[in-house]
Amino acid sequence: MKNTDKSAATARPAPGSCSPGPFSNAKGPDHRGQAFTRPGSGQCMKRNSILDAAARTFCRDGFTGTSIDLIAAEAGVSRQTIYNHYRDKEMLFGAVVDEIIGRMNAVLYGILATFPEKPDNLEADLVLFATRLGKNCMCNQDGEFLRKLIQAEGERYPELFAIWRENGPARVWSAIAARLARLAHCGALDIDDPDLAARQFMALINTDLQFCGMLGEKPTEKQIEDGARNGVRTFLRAFASRGNPSTKADPAVKPNMALF
Amino acid sequence: MKNTDKSAATARPAPGSCSPGPFSNAKGPDHRGQAFTRPGSGQCMKRNSILDAAARTFCRDGFTGTSIDLIAAEAGVSRQTIYNHYRDKEMLFGAVVDEIIGRMNAVLYGILATFPEKPDNLEADLVLFATRLGKNCMCNQDGEFLRKLIQAEGERYPELFAIWRENGPARVWSAIAARLARLAHCGALDIDDPDLAARQFMALINTDLQFCGMLGEKPTEKQIEDGARNGVRTFLRAFASRGNPSTKADPAVKPNMALF
DNA sequence: GTCAAATTAGACACCATTGTCTAAATCGTC
DNA sequence: GACGATTTAGACAATGGTGTCTAATTTGAC
Incomplete structure (x- = not known):
């Protein structure tokens, strides 16, 4: 068999060479190794199944805690x-990351472009922006993956995450800083200090999400929205120019607290 | 040999049964398995060596990534x-946690007791409090351990960290909320909303520490202090009663930014 | 020094995992 | 339907980890 050359050539392709990976469009989290092999799908389908299952498993069990066999079973694919x-x-891990x-970067670009430019309805617009950020980045499956994996394996594979460290959060707050300025x-x-304000903006809209995370719960959509509202409100209490109409006192969102 | 009974009886002792574990007072991080067996020390020394090395190793490599042999070598102790x-x-892991x-809880109690009670010099006192919290809890070796391990193994061993989840961060912000009220x-x-304000206080004084963590760096003492100063300053901009002397405008601490 | 308890090195069985290999089954395309 | 490429199940050797056991050594207290 000549698959030795082939596999070496195919290993670690440029991301996005197939169709954009779904990560979460594979049907169930079922561990049965059959449901995934739908007919009408090509080898690319398998590829995505593998990436998908690998991401889930690496995120759940860490690199060492994950076995190829488990990934194969979860992807409904044979080990070979x-x-x-x-x-x-390691190559598989690298491909997943x-x-x-x-x-994640693509999503981030899109969201950053929606930062409010005009000071009309500033509070409402900032809340919308913060909610988008929370739902599509921080509380995402992808977001959770990166957060967990960077903490767990960041030291062992510094090169892997270097691109993210430099381009990810750093880009977010420098972009936000520019808009705030x-x-x-x-x-x-x-x-x-726009840079500091940008970091504090991020921290404030993440406040409740973090506390959810510490308690081991994944925040609901409503909690994300309420967190954004509360964070933006305090941010504007600190940084809105006095006399600005956007500073109008809005009562803090209470229902959010029912969980604590 | 009758050590079967003995070991079963001795396993998972009440924490602090020996002298209070040092975790970081064992001499070097050297992997040589000799430097630790100092004479003049009892079996309790070994116990602490083991706990110490296990904590370091579990934190670095995760539960599955850590082998008993490695812990033994790092503790300068035989596997047996x-x-x-x-x-x-698992018992060892539980004992470490x-x-x-x-x-951590002991330290926390001590620090919470130092929350400023009187509104004189509120800003300075809050900065001191926040700095203490940062240095002795969030950026500690113990703090790093708990943060990493809860993220990595929290799902797999929910019972282990349940006590911390309930008593740790929850206690902090509810205590702070009471003082703020x-x-x-x-x-x-x-x-x-004192609860919300307490969480936002925590988030603000942690802002820069988190961003340090994302970039893979452990914050220096100076960064912790500057982070506390910046966080408290913004907190008071948002929540200080207008006209209160403690709200006097202090320029943001800039040097902190040099690193970003 | 003596004696009991603790510690040690090393061997051991057992098991899980990795990565390879092969022959058979399946898929996609024509 | 036929053909080439892909996938599959299963066997396989190699490795490394867990937890047990033992016999020899060291330690600590008397």
Whole structure:
């Protein structure tokens, strides 16, 4: 068999070479190794199944805690198929990380572009922005994956996550800082240090999500929205120019607290 | 040999049965298995060596990634000694978690008692409080251990960390909320929802530490202090009663930013 | 020094995992 | 329906980890 050359050549393809990986569009979380092999799908389907299952499993059990056999079973694929696509367990891990970082960055770009530019309805617009960020980045499956894996395996594979560390959070807060500076310049906000304000903005809209995470619960959509509202409200209490209409006192969102 | 009974009886002792575990007072991080067996030390020394090395190793490599042999080598102790003290790898892990949670809770109690009660010099006092919290809890070795391990193994061993989840962060912010409410009551602060304000206080003083963590760096003492100063400053911008002397505008601490 | 308890090195059986290999089954396309 | 490529199940050797056992050594207290 000549698959030795083939597999080496195919290993670690440029992310997105197939159709954009779904990660979460594979049907069930069932461990039965049959439901996934739908007919009418090509080898690309398998590839995505593998990436999908691998992401889930690596995230749940860590790199060392994950066995190829488990990934194969969860992807509804034979072990050999995995080795046909990816030379190594490490290669597979790298491919998963690359895939997710790529997807995450794309989403991030899109969301950052929606930061409110005009100071009309600033509070409402900021809440919308913060909610988008929470739902599609911080509380995502992808977001959870990166957070957990960077903490767990970041030290062992520094190169893998370097791109994310430099491009991910850093890009977010420097972009937000620029927008905040513009809002400050036009008088809507009163900000000395836009970089610091940007980081504090992120921290505030993440406050309740973090506490959810510490308690082991994944926040609901409503909690994300309420968290955004509460964070933005306090942010504007601190940084809105006095006398600005957007500073109108809105009562803190209470229902959110029922869980604590 | 009758050590079967003995070891079963000795496994998972109440934390602190020996002298309070040091975790970081064992000399070097050297992997040589000799430097630790100092004379003049009893079996209790070994116990601490084991707990210490296990904590370090579990934190670095995760539960599955850690082998008993590695812990033994790092503790300068034979494998059998570990099995004499702790029945299982799981038992050892549990003992480590218990030990650290116990130590952490003790420290926490102490720090919470130092929350400023009087509104004189509120900003300075809050900064001191926040700095203490940062140095002795969030950026501790123990703090790092709990953060990493809860993320990595929290799902697999829910019972283990349940005590921490309930007593740890929850206690902190509810205690802080009570103190903030008192400060609000006496007119120093303007707070609608003390629970929310407490969480936001924590989030703000952690802002820069988190971003350090995302970039893979452990924050320096100076960064912790600056982070506390910046966080408290914004917190008071949002929540200090207008006209209160403690709200005097202090320029944001810039040097902190040099790293970003 | 003596004696009991603790510690040690090393061997051991057992099991899980990795990565390879092969022959048979299946898929996609024509 | 036929053909080439892919996938599959299963066997396989190699490795490394767990937990037990034993016989020899060291330690600590008297």
